[in-house]
Every structure is written in structure tokens, then in C-alpha cells.
Amino acid sequence: MIIKSLEQTPLADIASAINTAFADYVIPFQITEEQLKCKMTSEDVDISLSFGVFEEDKMVAIMLHGVRVRGGIKVVYNAATGVSPKFRRRGLIGKMYKALNQKLAEIKTQEMVLEVIENNLPAISVYKKEGYTVARRLVCYQGLLHDNLQKNESVKIERLDAYDVHVLKSFGDVNPSWQNEWQSVDNAPEQHQVFGAYLQDQLVGHIVFNPEKRRVIQIAVDIAYRRMGVGRSLLMKMSEEIKSKQIFVYNIDEEALSCILFFKKFGLEPKVAQYEMRKDV
Numbered sequence: 111m112i113i114k115s116l117e118q119t120p121l122a123d124i125a126s127a128i129n130t131a132f133a134d135y136v137i138p139f140q141i142t143e144e145q146l147k148c149k150m151t152s153e154d155v156d157i158s159l160s161f162g163v164f165e166e167d168k169m170v171a172i173m174l175h176g177v178r179v180r181g182g183i184k185v186v187y188n189a190a191t192g193v194s195p196k197f198r199r200r201g202l203i204g205k206m207y208k209a210l211n212q213k214l215a216e217i218k219t220q221e222m223v224l225e226v227i228e229n230n231l232p233a234i235s236v237y238k239k240e241g242y243t244v245a246r247r248l249v250c251y252q253g254l255l256h257d258n259l260q261k262n263e264s265v266k267i268e269r270l271d272a273y274d275v276h277v278l279k280s281f282g283d284v285n286p287s288w289q290n291e292w293q294s295v296d297n298a299p300e301q302h303q304v305f306g307a308y309l310q311d312q313l314v315g316h317i318v319f320n321p322e323k324r325r326v327i328q329i330a331v332d333i334a335y336r337r338m339g340v341g342r343s344l345l346m347k348m349s350e351e352i353k354s355k356q357i358f359v360y361n362i363d364e365e366a367l368s369c370i371l372f373f374k375k376f377g378l379e380p381k382v383a384q385y386e387m388r389k390d391v
Contacts, residue, residue, distance in 0.1 A: 111163055111165050111202075112163070112164045112165075113161060113162070113163050113164075113205055113206060113371060114161065114162065114164065114209075115157070115158055115159075115160065115161055115209075115213075115220070116157050116160045116162050117157050117158055119157075119162060121143050121146060121171070122143055122146060123169055123270070124146060124162075124169075124172065124174075125141055125142065125143050125146045126169070127162060127169040127170075127171075127172040127192070127235075128141055128146070128172060128190055128192060129141060130192075130194045131171070131172060131192025131193055131194055131195075132192050132196075133195075133212075134195060135192075136227045136229065136230060136382070137227070137382060139169045143219045148298055148301055150176075150189070150297040151188070151292045151298050152295075152296055152297045152301065153176045153178060153187065153189045153289060153294060153297075154176040154178050154187050154293065154294075154297065155174050155175065155176045156175060156176060156177045158213065159175040159176075159177060159186060159210065159213055159214075159217075160172075160173060160175055161173045161206045161209050161210060162173040162206075163193075163197070163202045163205065163313055164204060164228045165194050165197075169205065170193065170194040170196070170197040170202070171192065171193040171194065171197060171202040171206065171332075172190065172191070172192055172193075172201070173188070173190070173191045173206045173210065173237075174188070174189040174190040174191075175188055175189060175210065176189050176288070177185060177217070177219075178288075178293060180221075183220045183221055184217065184218060184219050184220050184221070184228060185219070185220070185221045185222070185223060186214060186219050186221070186222045186223075186391075187222075187223050187224065187288045188222070188224035188225075189266070189288075191203060191206075191224075193232075198232075203236050203241070204236065204240070204365060207240050210282075214391055215245075215329075219391045220388040220390070220391055221283070221388060221390055222388065222391060223241070223245075223288065223386065223387070223388050223389075224237065224242065224386070224387050225248065225287065225288075225361070225385070225386050225387070226383075226385055226387060227378070227382060227383075228247065228383045228384060228385050230273060231333070234385065234387075235386060237387055240389065241314065241389045242387040242388060242389045243376065243387060243388060243389070244285075244385045244386070244387055245385075245386045245387060245388040246302075246358075246363055246364070246365070246385075246386050247363075247383055247384070247385055247386075248287060248361040248362060248363060248364070248383065248384045248385070248386055249361075249362050249364050249366045249370070249380050249382075249383045249384075250358075250359065250360045250361065250362070250380070250381050250382045250383065250384070251358070251359045251362065251370075251373050251374075251378040251379060251380055251381065252356070252357065252358045252378060252379070252381050253356070253357065253377045253378035253379050254355045254356055254357075254377055255345065255346070255349055255355040255357060255376050255377050255378075256376055256377045257355075259342060259345075259346055259376065260339075260342075261339065261342070261346055262338060262339030262340065263336075263341070263344050264309060264310075265307050265308070265309060265339060265343040266307070266308040266309075266341050267305050267306070267307055267308075267344065267347045268305065268306055268308065269303065269304070269305050269306075270304045270305060270306045270316065271304075273304060273306070273316070275292050275296075277313065278292075278316050278328075278330070278352060279292070281314075281315055281330035281331055281332050281333075282317065282328070282330040283330075283333075283366060283368070283369075284362075284363045284365070284366045284369070285363075286327075286328060286361070287360075287361035287386060289327075289360065289361065290327050290328055290360070290361060292328075294327075295318055301322070302318055302319065302320055302322055302327060303318070303319055303321055303348075303351060304316060304317070304318050305317050305344060305347055305348070305351075307331070307340045307343060307344050309335060309338070309340070314331060314332045314334075314340055315330060315331035315332060315334040315335065315340045315341065315344060316328070316329070316330060316344070317329045317331075317344040317345070317347070317348055319351075319352070321352045323358065324352050324354055324356055324357060324358055325357075325358040325359065325360065326345075326348065326357060326358070326359040329341060329344055329345065329369075331344075333357055336368075341372055342376065345357070355377075357378060359373060359378060361384065361386075364383070
């Protein structure tokens with residue numbers, strides 16, 4: 111077997127390796143080349159920090175990583191790690207990490223982060239051996255919005271083609287996960303829609319969503335204007351835009367109790383939970 115970076119690997123081969131590795135996952139997952147391209151763009155995947163294990167020119171294990179600077183700290187994010195079922199329990203993830211660690215030293219990485227389904231015990235064990243520890247628990251919600259929701263007619267919802275990220279950030283209480291960060295949104299504006307909520311011409315909240323996936327990326331309301339139907343109005347606007355009451359929300363920090371109660375109130379239920387794990391380098 112050969113371990114090498116994916117810099118010369120066709121996107122189709124990367125997608126195929128991911129699909130094979132995740133076909134029997136806790137939540138079965140398949141991805142097209144176009145979806146993979148969008149994911150890599152949005153999540154700042156650096157192909158030079160991404161590795162595969164090859165046997166007779168066929169990729170049997172894969173590891174994708176993104177890199178960003180957060181608060182002056184260079185952080186590397188595990189965007190995907192998987193092993194083909196026939197090649198598991200051979201230590202291939204550990205071998206890919208060994209190759210990756212050489213690269214991390216070169217670019218002076220200070221922190222690493224990943225997400226893993228909380229009941230994927232074999233993967234958690236591997237990551238702990240690599241030095242990761244659990245930082246927080248993230249919950250994924252989905253469901254159908256209740257039919258009897260009423261808008262606050264005083265709240266005006268408008269699409270935001272331009273916005274001050276610092277203002278919108280000030281509405282939130284919790285640090286979003288990598289996929290939900292503003293950088294992920296700004297990296298791929300064609301994948302997202304952003305709407306603002308106004309009361310008496312003042313911007314008091316916003317929602318960001320992926321219409322194709324029917325997925326809320328962010329929703330937040332200024333603390334001074336909560337419990338006034340602003341969040342509800344934003345959620346209803348999203349439902350109108352995607353022409354569906356089915357909504358998905360990924361990676362809500364379990365400590366964000368007001369956010370969790372908000373989604374439960376309108377019909378969403380928890381479906382799966384993940385651990386966000388971190389490692390200082």
C-alpha cells in the first residue's frame with residue numbers, strides 16, 4: 111500500500127473513495143463530484159493536506175483537511191476521513207495522520223479540529239490515540255415546521271446581498287462549527303441565501319440557509335429583540351423560499367439551550383449528535 115497526498119488525484123476518484131467509505135456509515139452518505147467541489151471550496155479544503163491510501167492504484171482510505179486562521183491561530187479541520195469496509199482495522203487512519211503530521215509542522219499548525227458521530231466508538235478511539243479530546247457536543251435537528259405558525263407583520267424580511275459580518279455576528283451567542291462559519295458562507299455565496307429581519311428599519315436578526323439542502327446555516331436575533339417573533343418570521347421566510355416545510359439544522363452546540371428550544375418549539379427534533387474534538391499541535 112502507498113500513502114500519498116491527493117494533489118494529483120482526480121476529483122472523481124476522491125468522490126468515489128468517499129462514497130465507498132461512507133456507504134455503510136451510521137448515516138449513509140453519498141456525494142457527487144459537483145457537491146464535493148462545493149464542499150471543498152466552502153470548507154477551505156487544502157488538497158496538499160489531504161491524503162489517500164492506495165492499493166494497486168485504487169484508493170481504499172481517504173482524509174481531507176481544510177485550513178484557516180482563527181483569531182490568529184492556524185487551525186486544520188478534518189473535513190472527511192473514511193476507510194473502505196474491506197480495509198478497516200489495519201491502522202490506515204493512523205498511517206495517514208503520520209504523513210499529515212509532517213505537513214502540519216511545515217505550515218506551523220497550532221490546532222486541529224474534527225467532528226465525529228458520538229456513537230462511532232471505533233473512530234473516537236482512533237482520534238483519542240492521535241491526541242484529540244472532546245471539546246463540545248453538537249446536535250443535528252430536522253423536521254417539518256408546524257402549519258399554524260404566524261408571522262409578526264411588524265417584522266420586515268429582506269434579502270441581504272451585502273452585509274456587515276461584524277454586525278450579524280453580534281446577534282449570535284455561540285461559536286458556529288466549521289461548516290457554519292461565515293467564512294464557509296462567504297467562500298461559496300452561490301450555495302447560500304442571507305436574509306435580514308428589520309423592526310422599524312433597524313436590522314435585528316438574520317438567517318443564512320442552503321436552499322438546495324434545505325439547511326439552516328445560521329439564525330440569530332439581537333438579544334434585545336428576542337421573543338418578538340423575529341426568529342419565527344425568519345424561519346418562515348426560509349420555508350417560503352425553499353418551498354418546503356422540511357428543515358435541517360446541523361451542529362447546534364448542546365449548551366445553546368435557547369436555540370434548541372426555539373427549533374423544538376417549531377417542530378424540529380434531534381436526529382443525531384456529534385462530538386467536536388480538538389487537538390493542540
